[in-house]
Amino acid sequence: MTWRVDRVVPGGFGASWDARAGEFVTVVDLEGLQAGDFIAFDATDPQEWLSPIHCRESLRSIFVRSGDVLVTNRRRPALVIVRDDVGVHDATIPACDPTRYAVEFGVPGHRNCLENMWQSVRERGVAIERMPEPLNLFQNTPVVGEGRIGLTDPLSRPGQRIGSLFLNPGGPGDSGVAAVTGRGEALDAMTDGRFDIVGWNPAAPVGARR
Numbered sequence: 001m002t003w004r005v006d007r008v009v010p011g012g013f014g015a016s017w018d019a020r021a022g023e024f025v026t027v028v029d030l031e032g033l034q035a036g037d038f039i040a041f042d043a044t045d046p047q048e049w050l051s052p053i054h055c056r057e058s059l060r061s062i063f064v065r066s067g068d069v070l071v072t073n074r075r076r077p078a079l080v081i082v083r084d085d086v087g088v089h090d091a092t093i094p095a096c097d098p099t100r101y102a103v104e105f106g107v108p109g110h111r112n113c114l115e116n117m118w119q120s121v122r123e124r125g126v127a128i129e130r131m132p133e134p135l136n137l138f139q140n141t142p143v144v145g146e147g148r149i150g151l152t153d154p155l156s157r158p159g160q161r162i163g164s165l166f167l168n169p170g171g172p173g174d175s176g177v178a179a180v181t182g183r184g185e186a187l188d189a190m191t192d193g194r195f196d197i198v199g200w201n202p203a204a205p206v207g208a209r210r
Contacts, residue, residue, distance in 0.1 A: 009036070014116030016124050018043060024082070029138055032158040037095050037113040037134035040078060041126060048072045049132040050079065052091035062143075064089050064135070073132070085160040090136035092149065 004023070009015045011034065019025050019040075027036065040050040051073040056062055058071045066084040069077050095117060101110035117131055138156040141149050 012111045012116075014113075014120045016120035025079070027137055029086075029154070029156040029160050030158060032156055032160075033154050034156065035090075035139040035154050036137045037117060038137050039117055039132050039134050041128075042072065042078075046126045046128050048074050048076070049128075050135060052133050052135050055135075056091055062092055064091055070135070086138055086154075086156045088138070088140050088155050090139035090141040093136055093139065093141055093151070095131070095134050 005017045007015050007017060008030070011031075014037075027038070038050075042048040049072060050070055054071050054073055054075055055064065055068075058075065059068055064070065064081060065087055066081050068081050070079040070081070072078045095113040097112050097114040098108070098110070101112055102108040113134065114131060117134070121128060121131070138154045138160075140152045140154050142152065144150045
């Protein structure tokens with residue numbers, strides 16, 4: 001099985017990658033009780049980005065869940081959540097920044113999400129003037145009494161994920177469906193049971209029906 005991008009992001013740091021139309025992006029909480037700020041841009045126009053503000057209006061909800069279509073600041077579909085083990089994420093809180101660590105926690109100079117995102121954006125050469133609000137994966141921000149929100153520990157456990165793994169058999173004549181159904185246990189073991197594995201038939205292989 002071939003992974004086009006497989007990246008482990010150390011705690012307190014950031015990373016970036018490109019995702020093509022139709023591909024799956026899987027985010028796994030490796031150690032549990034972790035959260036990550038997630039942003040996404042249109043590769044052809046970085047002035048269009050995944051927008052939690054517009055998602056809240058489009059979904060009529062401050063939460064996102066499996067099956068939701070996430071939209072951009074131009075109200076166009078960007079991503080679809082196809083699997084969600086945790087079901088608790090945040091679309092309301094801005095990225096932590098140097099001021100928050102200095103003022104609220106008394107830790108000036110601490111690594112923070114905002115600077116991590118700027119570093120990743122600059123390394124990829126993305127030309128933007130301001131950083132979009134992130135979608136905070138696995139962050140637990142419940143609504144409490146009198147319409148207030150709480151900031152509590154994430155509910156995610158080690159290995160929980162949001163996403164799926166797409167298996168491309170490599171060419172016409174080979175069946176991705178048969179590869180998954182025939183080797184499901186082996187594939188599950190190879191990925192430590194952390195992914196939904198999806199197969200497809202790029203063309204009608206021998207023995208398959210259209």
